[in-house]
Every structure is written in C-alpha cells, then in structure tokens.
Amino acid sequence: MKLYDDIEVIDNTNAHVYVIYNKGKVVQVDSGSKGDADKIINYYKTRNIRPDFIFLTHTHVDHIGGLAKVVKEFSPKVFVNKNEADIVKGKAKPEGSWLVRFFSLFVKVEPIEKVYDDLEIEKEFDNVKILHTPGHTPGSTTLIVEKGGKKYAFVGDALFSKDSQLYVNKTFARDYNLALKSAELIKNMKPIIILPGHGKAIEYT
Template sequence: MKWETIPLGPLQTNCYVLYNDNQEAVIIDPGGDAEYLQQWLENRNLHPAAILLTHAHFDHIGAVEQIRQTFDIDVYLHEKEREWLTDPEKNGAALFLGDSTISSAEADHHINQEGELVVGPFTFQVYETPGHSPGSISFYHPESETVFSGDVLFSGGIGRTDLPGGNHDELLKVIHDKLLELPEDTYVACGHGPYTTIHAEMDSNPFLNGF
C-alpha cells in the first residue's frame, strides 16, 4: 500500500492518492487541475474507487466534479459541510478568489459520525476533527500507518481558525484528544506542506507544547 502527494489548485493543496498493488486507489482532497490529475492517474493505470474530502474549502475541492464524472466514483464528505460543495460563498472561493465557479454537486455520502469507513479494498478510521472548519474530518489508514489530516495538523503548525466556523480551542482539543492518541510513528499527511509524524509534532510543534 502506497500513497503519493500531488500539489494541486490555486494554493497548491496536497492531494493524496492512496493505492494498492492491484492499482486500486482512493483520492483525497483533489484541489484543482483536474486534467493534470486525470492524466497522472491514467499514466499509472490507477483505478480510483472514491474521493474522500477532509473538508470542503475551495482549495480542497476544485477538481471534485470533473474527477468524479470522469471515473464515475462517489464522493465522501462530512454532513456539516453538505452545502459547501455547491456554494462558492460557503466554500470560500467567492470570498478569497472572487471566483464563483469552484463548486460541484453534493457529495454522494455524508459522514455524520466517527468510526470505520470501508471504500473498496481500503479501510479507514474516521475521526471528527473540527476547529479549522466545522466538518473537518481526518482519515486514519492503519495499513499504511498514515492519517490524512487535511488542514487540522501541519508540520510545526496547526490549521487556521479565523475562517467561518473555526474554533481555536476546539482545534487544539481534537488534535490532543484524537490525533495525538494515534501511534507515534503514524505519518501525518497534511493539507499543505511536507508530511510529518505524530511523534515529531508531539516533540516539537510549538502550538501543542504545554497544551
């Protein structure tokens, strides 16, 4: 089981493609540049099973609709951001880019609780990790020892909380209570910047020290 990082879209958001030896894959946070992502997948003969969204800010969803239609796959998103995919005002595209075109149809599956999520041959543990946005979720994949955290936890940082629905105290609490409880050698696949590990963030993240 492997994953690769593909920076996409206006903010070069990290899109992740997790795939197995049978060339089956899941796509996490396809933020834009749909044609490039499609070509990337086809060049590697990968067969996507689904799109998983850690949250629905514009920079994480820009390629959702084209990739969904091209590969005829379902989209998973938290229930609290159900309307964000369809509304550039809610997903931030209109506010930050002046662009009312970054949107898609609603997700096919709305997650409303924590627990196991099975998508084809892939099994994730879903954690509700709000604070950056109300419907932020993290996908922990034990087989690859990776948590796909979106904009919750970064290498040496945490997600911004000054956007609508953000809450700084809540973000720190869910990082401490949920993500830092994962095995210390877990890789953290962040929404922006380099990947890190739980151990590294416990040891040196200035936002978490002393919490």
C-alpha cells in the first residue's frame, strides 16, 4: 500500500515492513515475522523488482522473522546495529524486556551469515542518515530519509502510534528511561514524518 511518494508498506505483516524507492534502489525496512516472508517475496515478484538493501531497526522476532527467507530469495545487503549483529547471525539471544526474552524461547528465527553495520548505509545514499535510538533494545536504530523536501523517520519500535498519538511501549522496552530519551531525540527533529513498526504514520510538526 502506498503511503507517500516512493514509500509503501507491505500489507498485513505482523510488524510493518516498509519499502522505499530511493535513487534507483529499493530499500526494505524490517522483515516482519517468520510467517510474513512469503507476503514480502510476493510483493516483489508481482512487481518484478527486488530489494537491494534491508535495514533492520532492531532484532525482535516480529521484525526479523522473515529475513532469512527473503535474503535467500533476493540476496540484498542487510544492515543492523553492531550491538545486535550477533542476534541476526544466530550467535546471541534477542534483547528486550523479560516478556520479549520469554517469547524468544519459543520462536526460533533462522539466522543469516552476512550483515553490515547500520552506519554503512549512509555511504550508499546522500539523503539517508542513521540515528541510534536505544532503549527498546540496545541497538535500536532509526533510519532517516530526506525526499522531496520532507524527512521520514523509520523508527521501528522506538515509538508506537495509537489514535494519532506517539508513545513509548514500556512493556517491551529493555530500558524504558533510555527509550524515553531516544523518543525525544526523534521528536526534536520535527517537522518529520514518523513511520513506526506498529500503528499509523504520523506527521510530527
């Protein structure tokens, strides 16, 4: 579904999977749950395109579950914060609240071997910036894209939205106080369009 010019969201995934058409490249943000992989792959195949890059805002299972299958299908470069790279590679357990860690005992995510540091994506585009926004997880990261005179922030779960309001979800945060500080960092970039992992996009002015 189209949200803004050159920005779409893949329908009916557990956590939002955004697709950005940027300077002739396709950037995917997050990868949904394991059961979302076929929806993501079908999105690209029906359009006869492929993702060049996948950017992970963090490594909870509802954001990386579909990653391995999509990577096997299209071989994109995957970017993730260095603090969570080993989680994607299957060498460490997911970080988060006790509830997140509990769920991770029952949901196994297939690892991938090769990842790139999140800051490396800034070298690919002159209109893309990385903002580290820890708290939800230690490596939670926001992808900021400037297009057409507007700034778009793909925040993962650093912020949720409900009823046109932005908030930090205390239940799933690893460090709630740090998450609140990160939320303020994002908001202080206004005017900015915030695209969360859950809930509707909000134009924060």
